[in-house]
Amino acid sequence: MKQRTLAFLIALTLLIPCILGFSTAASAEGETATTPSGIWDGSYDTAWFDANSATKEATLTTPQQLAGMTQLNKGGQKFEGWTVRLGANLFMNAGNAGDWQTAAPANEWRPIRNFMGTFDGQGYSISGLFCNNPTEEGVGLFAFLNGATVKNLMVTNSLLIGKKDVGAVAGFIRYGAAKMENVYSDAILSVDSASDDGARSGGLLGLNDCIQESTLKQCWFNGTIVADSATDNWATRVGGLVGKTAGVTTLEDCLYTGSLTGHSQIGGLIGAVEGRGSANLTRCLMLGTITSNRPIAANRTYAGQFVGILFGSLTATVNQCYGANSYAVNYLGDNASAEFKTAYSSTNNSGKLLGTEGTDYGRFSLADLTGENAKSKLTAFDFETVWTVMPNGTPVLRALAAARRTPALYGFQNTAVSEANTYSIRFVSTLSSIPERAGTTITVTTSNGTYDLSKEATCVFTSLLADESGKMTAKTSYALGGRYLMALTVENIPTSEGRLTFTVTPWVEEDGVRYTGAPVEVIFDAGIPQTAEN
Template sequence: MKKKAFICTCAASLLICNCVTAAPVFAADYSFIQKVENLQYDAEFQAELAEEEAIKAGKADTSWFDPDDPKEVYEITTEQQLFGLAKLVRTRKIEWKVNEVYTFKGVTFKLMNDIALTKNWIPIGNSEVHLFEGVFDGNGHTISGIKINGSQEDNQGFFGYLAGTVNNLNLSGSINTYGSNIGGMAGTMTSSAVVENCTVNIEVSGTDKIGGVVGESNSGQVINCHNQGSVKGNVKVGGVVGENWNGRIEQCSNEGTVVSKGKGVGTYGTGGIAGRSVAKSAMIKESFNRGNIHSGNECAGGVVGYTNAVGSTVESCYNTGSVSGPEDGSYGYVGGVVGSIGEDGVKLRNSYNAGTLKNGKYIGGILGNYTADYYNDIGRSISNNYYLNNSAKAAVGKDREGKGKKRYSKTIVPMSSGDMRSTHMASDLGNAYRPDTSGMYGMNNGYPVFIWQENETIDRNAILKKMRIGYKDSFQKFFEENLYGTVSGEFIIEMFNPHVYIENMFSELKDKAEDMK
């Protein structure tokens, strides 16, 4: 034993001596480059090991894929096949050819049933090289139990890096990381990527560019997607998309709480639909937020925190959630729809705010801050917007031109809650809207909704609980005294609840019943 120890010690000493005497032979910058490359290689190697271990834990099944006989459509039925897809996208076709990878462009994957994951998830794709370019058809099914915990890597989500299409898919789970570009469905989207008809209920957290559905969209399209999970990050945090760079967001919604923890002044944004929506073709259209927004950043908005560039558009959007800026109120812009518009030519049209606004230095019913230089352009770029008159003292919190209320009198209009719930309000906002016929206890508290929104199931017991006690007792007594035969109280509620406020209609019914006696 001692002899072996002695030999090992001598060998180690000899190795150290060789290293010391050899070092001066090489130039200093060469040694530095070599060291950096070694560190990078080591980090990549460790990441690959971690991925391999996770994939092994998930027992990846790639038996369905034959590279010599590829198919146009693959059916996914098991957790192991999902892990297999993730493994293949991260695999090189030929080990020594970096860009020879499986992206599955032109290939469709169809989910045939719900799948509950039992192992920690490894995203499908993670970089510009290892990305998914195929079509993933969720077929209306749900993948639950998605879990990514403690990762420091960027591009995390069910898809890490998406250049293809995902549709008709529902997800649930949790993604808690320390990286950037984190989203429930996709961490990063390219210009060719589309996410459509999807629902995400995932608790998502990270640092920069964090979204309930997508972390960063680089000219991608997010259509008819809905987030129900909480979203937390430092900067550029959105209920649907963290940063929408030149992309399109249409007919989307957020009902989850959105929180940005980063503090300080800058164009960082926090919003119900997008944290930031920037570049000339960036669009948010026919989308709404019901979730509560809590921002430590400079810009917080019910729909979008910050937007800029001529041509960028926020059109036919609404907010009913609460929006709060920095708690100390020493800085920050808080807007019912947009936190801050940073350039001339941004279009803000046919939108409204019915949510509460607080904190921040500047608070506006529609806009927290507007930096446009040209007074005469206001009517062309900002038009037909409304806000509850008790949500803010002014339509715009801070205005570079300082024109005051007069400047916005025809473009942003304060309204009472009664007027905003009126039947004509939807037509005033434009053809994207319809009245909330379910009344003040229904889908949207009586405020206008979009035509694309389906009628939500109304809980009649919940409606009755919200009624004042006096009305509730009289309502019950009225049914007992006046209903007979096959007609039930539930049927009566079914008849009139979709069209009027329950308390007012009850009074009318009661009067008519008295006249008939």
């Protein structure tokens, strides 16, 4: 029996802090592997849509099909009564969203306007959205929702630039109340704060302009929001989850762990409650940061750990919401007005939170919120089905925690047999941060049986950078973002001549918890890879 050496270059889509959007090739006995969807090529596929469909249901598995929604929408289609699902992780651009303000990616997204249906991500992600329109009002995956539902979705590794009403999921809600449930994003939002009515932008939703109750349930923003302008503005209206509510907005079991920057009226959960607005906040955690970049720093800065400003006599009902006791607004300007530096909310009149500090809301030390300690402090939180504790971190939403960390192998590129006893397989993906540990479990099946080649060592990551010739070269890197490969070599594989089936299962370890991704099968028959796509 011959000994063969398998040289793997394996890229992991590591969901720290989230999934970055590749289709995984799932493989299980009796099931057919899912073909990776690839990167959007700029074309549009609308063939999946049947205007006369009796069920009004569709499942999208390619970026071109998702882009097709924008073309249908441009023609007047609002998807009223439709349920559109994702059947794969979709990657709309290559590269790192943090680089796109200086070097735009290939494809620009056109937000879907007046969406009236149900969009069910089924736990999959949309990665690589890029919208660069600093004059646009209503920027996000959807420009605005009208009686719509968005659920079980992650919007990741994306850069959205607009004038106002910007959110990773939707710019605004109008006409009919909308719902978001089990939604996560780590997008970067960049907004102009100069207009009189402010940026009106939030991590997931920019503006709720519907008087009927709209709800965000089990939603999490872990990205970056920057609302800036050389023109001083007291009314930026930026929030960690929702920028402004002029209607009724309910947040239930929601989490903010990102970073937010704006002039004034800036809040960890909601930026501003205004007009006919009111807010209901239940079992929410605000563990992110707030920064005031007001050009005239001495001017009053309205800010709040939960709500940035409650106009007039408006109120927000708070039930079992908490933050860190280390919270304080970070002021960039000298001589800043720090009146609301550590406030839960602020007001320009008599607006207030409804609830009692210490009973209905409050603050704990990070130590109190770390690991199992959190359960004894957050006694109203459901740690069985909704929340989960992290051994070395603060609580996160259970369903989204597993999804954002689950590694995925994406596609094959330049797969080749370089010599008789060496196989090179390259999986291409992106990575948002370096995990504590990562590796793979590999088995090889031959005519003589199955051999376990599990690897438990911490992997070394390299970043792929394009040289002047356009070829990708490897460079060791621990910077956040970018394209990464995990290099792994497996030696001494007992096998015979003929077909070899390698089953590769990726895993990552964070905060002492192991997350395992879906396995991928790669079949070699007489030295020819049978499943290579690219």
